[in-house]
Amino acid sequence: MSAHCQLTGRVPGFGNSVSHSHRRTSRRFDPNIQRKRYWLAGEGRHVRLTLSTKGIKTVDAIGVEAAVARIRARGGKV
Numbered sequence: 001m002s003a004h005c006q007l008t009g010r011v012p013g014f015g016n017s018v019s020h021s022h023r024r025t026s027r028r029f030d031p032n033i034q035r036k037r038y039w040l041a042g043e044g045r046h047v048r049l050t051l052s053t054k055g056i057k058t059v060d061a062i063g064v065e066a067a068v069a070r071i072r073a074r075g076g077k078v
Contacts (some may be wrong), residue, residue, distance in 0.1 A: 003030045005052035006071050006078075007059065038064045047078050 004011045010031040016024040031052045040047045042065055049071070051059065059067045068078050 005055045006050050006076050007055040010052045
């Protein structure tokens with residue numbers, strides 16, 4: 001599963017791990033990605049979305065229909 005949110009577009013960030021001796025090695029900061037299933041009443045079916053936790057809160061605020069419309073407007077497949 002790729003670490004990106006379908007709704008908000010969050011992707012991993014990159015940086016460095018710094019040890020006690022200040023030796024730097026490369027690391028990746030992954031967003032908190034969850035797979036969540038929602039009932040899409042307009043189409044009479046369930047949809048499974050890959051969302052960050054901020055994306056889940058956004059769906060709770062604006063509704064599933066509006067969230068799916070935003071994903072489709074960005075060119076995403078649902």
